[in-house]
Amino acid sequence: AQSVTQLGSHVSVSEGALVLLRCNYSSSVPPYLFWYVQYPNQGLQLLLKYTSAATLVKGINGFEAEFKKSETSFHLTKPSAHMSDAAEYFCAVSRMGNTGNQFYFGTGTSLTVIP
Amino acid sequence: EAGVAQSPRYKIIEKRQSVAFWCNPISGHATLYWYQQILGQGPKLLIQFQNNGVVDDSQLPKDRFSAERLKGVDSTLKIQPAKLEDSAVYLCASSPYRGSSTDTQYFGPGTRLTVL
Numbered sequence: 001a002q003s004v005t006q007l008g009s010h011v012s013v014s015e016g017a018l019v020l021l022r023c024n025y026s027s028s029v030p031p032y033l034f035w036y037v038q039y040p041n042q043g044l045q046l047l048l049k050y051t052s053a054a055t056l057v058k059g060i061n062g063f064e065a066e067f068k069k070s071e072t073s074f075h076l077t078k079p080s081a082h083m084s085d086a087a088e089y090f091c092a093v094s095r096m097g098n099t100g101n102q103f104y105f106g107t108g109t110s111l112t113v114i115p
Numbered sequence: 116e117a118g119v120a121q122s123p124r125y126k127i128i129e130k131r132q133s134v135a136f137w138c139n140p141i142s143g144h145a146t147l148y149w150y151q152q153i154l155g156q157g158p159k160l161l162i163q164f165q166n167n168g169v170v171d172d173s174q175l176p177k178d179r180f181s182a183e184r185l186k187g188v189d190s191t192l193k194i195q196p197a198k199l200e201d202s203a204v205y206l207c208a209s210s211p212y213r214g215s216s217t218d219t220q221y222f223g224p225g226t227r228l229t230v231l
Contacts, residue, residue, distance in 0.1 A: 009155075032217050043119070043206060043222030044158070051217040090157050094217070102171070103148075103220070105157030 004033075004091045006106035014114045019063075019078040021109045023091030026072065033074040034092040035065055038108075044090065050074060061085070086113045117141065119223035121207050127229045133195040136226045140189070140209030146170075147184055148220060149192050150206040158206055164190065194228075202230045 007022040025031055032051050036044040048059025055067040061084075065076045074091060091106040120139040128134050140147050146165055150158035161180065162172040166187035175182070179198070184190040194201055204225040210218040 036222075041224070043208075043224045044220075045222070046219050049217065049219065092157075103160055105159070107155070107157050 003104055004093050004106040006089075006091050006109050008109055009107065010110045010112070012112040012114060013081045015083055016080050019076070019081045019085065019111065021076040021089050021091075021111065023065075023074045023076065023106060024072050025074060025091075025093050027093065027095070032094045033065075033067060034094065035059065035063070035074075035076050036090045036092060036105075038088040038090065040087075047076070047089075081111075081113045083113050083115065086111055119207055119209055119221055121205075121223035121226055123226055124224065125227045125229075127231065128197055130199055130230050131196040133193065134197055134228060135191050135193045136205050136207075136228075138190045138192070138207030138223060140207070141211070141221055144209035144211050144221070145187075146210045146212065146218065147190050148208040148210075149182055149190070150208065152204040152206055152225070154203070161192070197228075197230045199230050202228055204228070 003026050005024045013019055034049045035047040037047050038044045047063050048057045048065055050057050050067045058064045063078045065074050067074050088108050088110050090108045094103045122137050126134055148163050149161045151161050152158040161175045162182045163170045164184040167184050180194055182192045204227050206225045207223045208220040210220045212218050
């Protein structure tokens with residue numbers, strides 16, 4: 001079975017501080033992994049995705065994530081938080097199943113940026 | 116390029132009533148998804164279409180939910196009759212390819228349903 005676990009439903013950081021949002025996956029086969037961001041009253045927007053190429057993936061808005069197979073992790077980081085980063089962040093895993101592509105989201109992490 | 120369009124944005128109904136949501140994906144996108152996002156949870160896939168055919172509806176409560184994608188373009192999701200636990204945001208997404216595991220999904224703004 002495929003699933004993702006996001007540790008910490010709420011994370012607060014000071015403006016300019018490091019952002020670290022945690023995501024662990026469980027998978028019996030190599031997964032494809034995604035991070036999406038959701039601003040209030042908006043749909044989800046792709047930040048970045050891992051598709052088995054480089055393990056360090058760079059995304060939009062200065063975010064990046066590193067795929068670590070040994071730790072089954074795909075944590076999202078940003079060196080310096082900006083006020084505009086305040087949003088809900090979702091980690092997701094995808095793989096091809098018998099009935100087509102199966103896509104599973106984590107429960108989300110709400111990021112607050114303190115001025 | 117226009118994004119995924121959804122309507123209405125908000126809907127309030129009484130339990131046991133019926134409701135329908137509409138989604139127009141990005142032009143040319145072959146795959147369309149409907150998700151249910153309950154407050155405080157991640158989106159849960161309800162149904163996936165490849166053109167006008169259903170690829171996966173294993174998590175769709177078929178006793179009350181139905182969806183169609185006639186002509187392989189826009190889609191409607193219906194709930195009949197609605198229950199209190201159906202209160203959620205219903206998200207539509209589309210992707211350009213044939214539903215592969217590496218596809219990027221493009222999401223609409225969602226429809227927020229409140230069932231009283």
